[in-house]
Amino acid sequence: MEDDKNFFIVLEYLDGRDLFEFMNRNFMNEAKAKKILYSILRAVKYLHNFGIVHRDIKLENIMMTSKDGHQALPKLIDFGLSKIFMVDEKSNDKFGTIAYCPPEILLGKDHWSTADVWSLGICLHVILTNRVPFVSLDKKQTVKNIIEQKLNFN
Numbered sequence: 001m002e003d004d005k006n007f008f009i010v011l012e013y014l015d016g017r018d019l020f021e022f023m024n025r026n027f028m029n030e031a032k033a034k035k036i037l038y039s040i041l042r043a044v045k046y047l048h049n050f051g052i053v054h055r056d057i058k059l060e061n062i063m064m065t066s067k068d069g070h071q072a073l074p075k076l077i078d079f080g081l082s083k084i085f086m087v088d089e090k091s092n093d094k095f096g097t098i099a100y101c102p103p104e105i106l107l108g109k110d111h112w113s114t115a116d117v118w119s120l121g122i123c124l125h126v127i128l129t130n131r132v133p134f135v136s137l138d139k140k141q142t143v144k145n146i147i148e149q150k151l152n153f154n
């Protein structure tokens with residue numbers, strides 16, 4: 001739907017919480033994390049097949065379909081920063097949220113669909129450890145960490 005100034009997108013109503021809140025209320029283990037991430041990966045692959053890059057994948061933009069932890073399925077929302085990339089097109093636009101932002105963007109380089117893959121990796125880290133990697137109180141340090149720091153899995 002559209003009027004003179006706006007486009008309106010009608011979405012299915014998701015009666016759950018975002019994945020960040022969902023995790024605070026539901027016990028998470030590797031098997032559940034795998035199921036959730038696999039659904040989101042399929043959604044992102046579907047988008048990428050059409051040349052659409054989401055560019056703001058984070059737990060707050062993954063909504064669960066139900067408050068019931070056993071029934072809830074994840075859905076990707078918030079396409080406010082997404083972009084359709086033409087074949088071989090790259091972009092140097094700004095990204096959504098710094099904690100989920102890949103190094104190439106912080107370095108001012110071009111990005112494309114692989115930017116979403118980085119954000120998905122951050123999501124998986126948060127789901128499994130309850131901690132956002134690389135983030136420090138100082139924004140400059142966060143940027144430095146994302147660019148330089150190696151993750152320690154021990």
Ligand SMILES: Nc1ncnc2c1ncn2[C@@H]1O[C@H](COP(=O)(O)OP(=O)(O)OP(=O)(O)O)[C@@H](O)[C@H]1O
Nearest residue numbers: 011012013014015016018060061063077078079080
């Ligand atoms: N399909 C939906 N069903 C139910 N609630 C939704 C749906 N889509 C979005 N919401 C709710 O609206 C909130 C904001 O949506 P969205 O992430 O698309 O916008 P946003 O630009 O990030 O806004 P904000 O900055 O307020 O988070 C979501 O966190 C969620 O609570």
Ligand SMILES: [Mg+2]
Nearest residue numbers: 060061077078
């Ligand atoms: Mg959002």
